[in-house]
Amino acid sequence: MSVGRLPRYVVRRVLQFVPVILAVLIFNFVLIKIAPGDPALTMAGEWATKEQVELVRQKWGLDQPLMTQLLRYLGNLLGGDLGFSYHYHMPVLDVIMLRLPKTLLLVLTSMIMGIVLGTLIGVYSASRYGTRLDLVASVLSLAFYSIPVFWLGLLLIIVFGLNLKLFPYTGYISFGVKGAFSVVVDVLWHMVMPSVTLMACLYIPVFLRISRASVVEVMKEDYITTARAAGLGERAVFMRHALRNAIVPVVQMVGIWMSQALTGVVLTETVFSWPGMGTLMYTAIIMRDYPLLMGIFLITAVWVVLTFLAVDVATAYLDPRVTYE
Amino acid sequence: MTTLSRTMVPEPLMSIRAAEKSYRLRMGFMASLMGKRVPEIRAVEDVDLDIGKGEVVALAGESGSGKTTLGKVLSLLEPPTSGSIWFDGLQLETLSGREKRRMRRRIQMIFQDPYESLDPRFTIFQTLHEPLIVHGIKDGGVTHRDMTRDVLDRVELRPPEDFLDRYPHELSGGQRQRVAVARAIILHPDFIVADEPVSMMDASVRAGVMNMMLRLKNQLSLTYLFITHDLAVARYMADRIAIMYLGELVEVGNTDTVINQPAHPYTQILLSAVPIPDPTYGRKRVAVPGEIPSPTDKPSGCRFHPRCPYTEDICRHRRPGIVPLVDGHLARCHFALGVQGGNKTKKDRSAG
């Protein structure tokens, strides 16, 4: 727990992750290269002549051996160059930077609300362990978790968008909105349905169940019995002894879902036409925009690594048995 | 020093010479790639011991003394890191895989926890049957079912038919341990390593299992290495007692001698710590500082010197060899003779 070791630990962990990211990149690179279809052909367009296709091939270095292509790609990466998107005719990094904030806005908002709500209900449910309320909470959470996000999204659109016309259901902002305040309100308005979908089908059930399960588990520990026997009131037992221990699995679950924040919401983004990373990835795949795809993979991998690291640091902070080793 | 121990037993069934078992600590993949030195634990070091045919030798010590590891090595569960083990004239490390498998028929093991040592998904018959299958015993004139019935009868689980098709969870702890003993004797072994076989039982059941094991020893001419942390149990079961501390044998001798005239300070302290089931006895408590250190970080010189009441300078830097006393009694202490003879003044520090 000594904070002094933290910087060294972070550096070491980041260094450890470099080969992992490299492995992910190479894997994706190879996967894309063995895919059927000729990217040069796709890029040059359907009506291109043979010469034009060759020209494109040469321009992008697609005629080089695979190894050379890979090395060149990695070399460019070191220089901060993620390549150029065929489809958007923009540098890959720029395309991603346009989309990334929108996904983060949607996902982080929904997730934070989901974590808070889910954990509160879960902990309350655990404190009433075995009661009817607890049973209802745990069955309902599983039922909601079983609903496909895109289906709930579709139903919400049909009911609240088309019929009741309460909320907008495509995009993240209405056309022609001006002024900071109006923009914020408009974006929030657009976020309501996608957020509700994400929270209802994923975040609330997941955090409800994990927090409930870990509190229930902790309450069976001997030190809880000891604390009770020692005359600590039920409240103190719960607040001081149970929660601190039960929070660790919840934090790890936050890490798991946070690590999937960028790509885990492709379906929700698709249903609500939210211009985020999910829809971008889908477009990149359908359009065979390989440089963009590689860029997305890279950003995703880095994101995953960072969230893992954050969880490890948080776990070591919360649980003295885990050290920064 | 090896020759000394050999004189103890005229016709040893098993001879252990300079046996050592060390483990490498697991470390991260990355760290091992970076070529960091792997830390090592020497769980057993420099052990010489002879076990005579028909003898019961108790191996006693605290947890962390390495007694279970030595038991695993002797029961062929794990190979020694160095040293040699001779069994009935054969050197075990030189055996081929097939010979080793055949050797397993002659060396069996009984484990501590009867709730753990039987596969919960196997019936008693399946459990007893397994060694017969593994060693390709013919299911002929005497059927496997007969053999299992016979061993159940020997371990006093009667009538055997009532037990064959039951599952372990339907039996009591004592009954399970009897099944474990039955499994150990079904192949007619010569030597049985019993690792704390009675330490998890209630006293009244424990006495029954101990008595049964002694009876089986006589009936089937078995030899036991009986591992225990309880010197009272060791005294009841054993002909000879060997005391372990931090991976070494510190004292070996006949049961009466070790119990009544211990030559190693550690043995004395162990004995003085055993409560006596007699309210009038008035035991003298010899306080010993600290607890047994971790085997990763053993003290220099005599392993026991930081906790020993008689420590002198030599103990801190020189590791004592084995000192022979009368009648095959050995102790690893610079002052073995003095301690036993009482020349050293006891620094009793009765607590309370």
Place this chain on the structure above:
Amino acid sequence: MAAQVDQVQSQFVESIAPGGMGRTRSFWRVFAEKKTALFGLVVMLLAIAVALAAPLLAPQGPTHLYDALLSPPSSQHPFGTDPLGRDVMSGIVWGTRISLLFAVGVAGLSLLIGVLLGAIPGYYGGRVDDLFSRFFEVFLMIPRFFLIILVVAVFGQNIIFTAIVVGMTSWVTNARLTRAQVLTIKERTFVKASMATGASHARVLFRHILPNGLYPVIANSSLEMAGAIIIEAALSFLGLGDSNHLSWGQLLFSAQLHIHSWWLALFPGLAITLLVFAFNLIGDGISYAFNPRLRGRG
């Protein structure tokens, strides 16, 4: 530690402590104590019955074109018809077969690969374990759904191929559960006892370790089936389904395009949710029945 990321559905098995108990007889009793798990079982059996009886329940087949296009639910078409005049209920009835087969195929493949790949590092430990664990970790860093979309979009949209892809990307949870179980059970005394009698590695692994340790994998397989049904639906929903097989997801795909015909979305989605819910309940029940730690004290 880094390997905590798991498949989406795995958090329900995470709480299963390694270990194992093997009272097959009491298993059903405990499982039946959980009414919700029984409900899941009933729904699953019902789904199987519907799948088997599809020719009786919807004799015209799922692709028969009726005259009524986009008709709302009526006595003739209880769940309505789609823009081509296909009966939605027939589609759901026949789609049950595809969903179930897909789920079983995916879970089976994932089980096979997972148990094999998990048993090796668990049993041998040491370097082998380090190597495999690292491999699992790297595999977990690849966004799974992303990869499935990529492979299916690029290499083709055959449903069997899709099942294989999904199965091959979902084994990691099984492998990690198996590894953890084998690692623990290997150290248990009854395994040591079997080794001491001279039993072979194969015997020890297949007769003692795996039978005692597979229950989290079994529980996970049920969740895996739930996940597979959702993934198939999701792929179809994105237009990456197999157009030769009318699955529930395919029905939803067309619903997306005819958003005013609410019945197109409602009924297939309900079917998916119900079956997924059932598999989740069953998985929950299995871990509950097998793991004494999830139950109360005493």
Place this chain on the structure above:
Amino acid sequence: MEDRLLLDLQKLETRYSVGRADVHAVRDVSLKVHRGETLGLVGESGCGKSTLGYSILRILPENGRIVNGHCLMEGSDLLSLSEDELVNYRWSKLSMIFQGAMNALNPVLRVDDILYEILRAHKDVSRAEAMERIKELFDLVGLARDHMTSYAHELSGGMRQRVVIAMSLLCNPSLIIADEPTTAFDVVVQDQILAALEGIQDKLGIGMMLITHDIAVIAETCDRVAVMYAGQIVEQSSTEAIFHAPAHPYTAAMLNSFPSVRGPARCLVSLRGAPPDLTNPPLGCAFAPRCPLAVEQCREANPPLEDLTTDAQHLARCYFAGSDAVTEAWSAEESQTGGAGG
């Protein structure tokens, strides 16, 4: 003697519901513990001795309940206290040392914080005052003060058990119930813990109830002994009387089943069979099926806990109590089994 009375258990009965059945874990137990006295409660696993301890503190698991009896602590009945009153009562009057200290300390809290928390729940103390008290107790149980700021996982098993003992003393209780405080420890550590407990008893003169299965521990530390079998007290007396003239065949068997490192080598007695199923306790004496003395009468009616003296100093639940048959019962049994000895 009576003015020194601390705990007076009267006809306590505790049951667990398991499935549809009830396990009669504690049946009609009456006991007294006095100030300055250590009472040993001895019996084998499943005899109800731990349940008795939990019942007194009313910390039974969810499926357990006390169905009958009184538990008078310095005159007030613990069983009639409300949950709130009980919270204050626990630890300030009556504390417990649990079996398995390994898990009795919260792994994510520092030892001093755990202790401070408990002290604060009972007394209005500043942190500094609390730390003084904790230091005092650490000295008393023989723990170095440096360990105050440790986490549980940084301590050895023996040290953790000392922390748990210190914890039980925090609020100056008048009675401590120690449930198998030395089980699972090696003999040297066990001895250190026993020494610490004896030291506490000498210095503080409080009442102590020591629950154990080990009669050697009883012999060395207890003034009086109660022997439990199948949920009942079968014999109760001073330690000397029990060890020298056991009046119940079960006590006699227990005494003869323990090996010792001192005294003459002798054959050990073992019991056949198992204790009765307590979902359906037998009508007669619970020990009868395993007893060599059992006669028809034993199987038909449970013998009462009879006073062998005039002042309730030696009680035994056996029709043969006090006769020589009891002490000789097992020597006959030994020759029967052939009694292989060491």
